[in-house]
Amino acid sequence: MKIIVGADQGGFELKAFIQMKLEEKGHKVKNMGLDETISIDYPDKAEEVCQALLEEKADLAILFCGTGIGICIAANKIQGIRAAHLSDEYSARMAKKHNDANVICLGGRTLGPELAWSIVEAFINAEFEGGRHLRRVDKIMALEGKN
């Protein structure tokens, strides 16, 4: 898979760990920073990474901030994005199987690295089920034009 990763100062260490694990598994990873502790505003990183995901037709973007919450809220304001904030493996599977998320968001200050990796693996190894879930996902995306 082609996967883009990006983080603010609250998530860049977890990002580096997840990038290493993804590359070990053979995924092609584009790292859009941060790679050091400088203070940025997470909506800017969400916008930058999500635009790249859409323009480059990557398979997935993974965003990291302190909790994963702020960067997820920001990502979901961008047309074409379905971002899921994840903190357990069951939700990770469902985020792909039922919601067909194209962005997942993780908290660098709330998740240990091994739990975060098991969440990422659970998401990547699941498949969108389509059917009635496609109808619902289509309705989610239609909300972008309505509101």
Ligand code: RB5
């Ligand atoms: C930055 O300190 C922090 O607010 C951010 O990483 C994130 O947790 C926001 O939701």
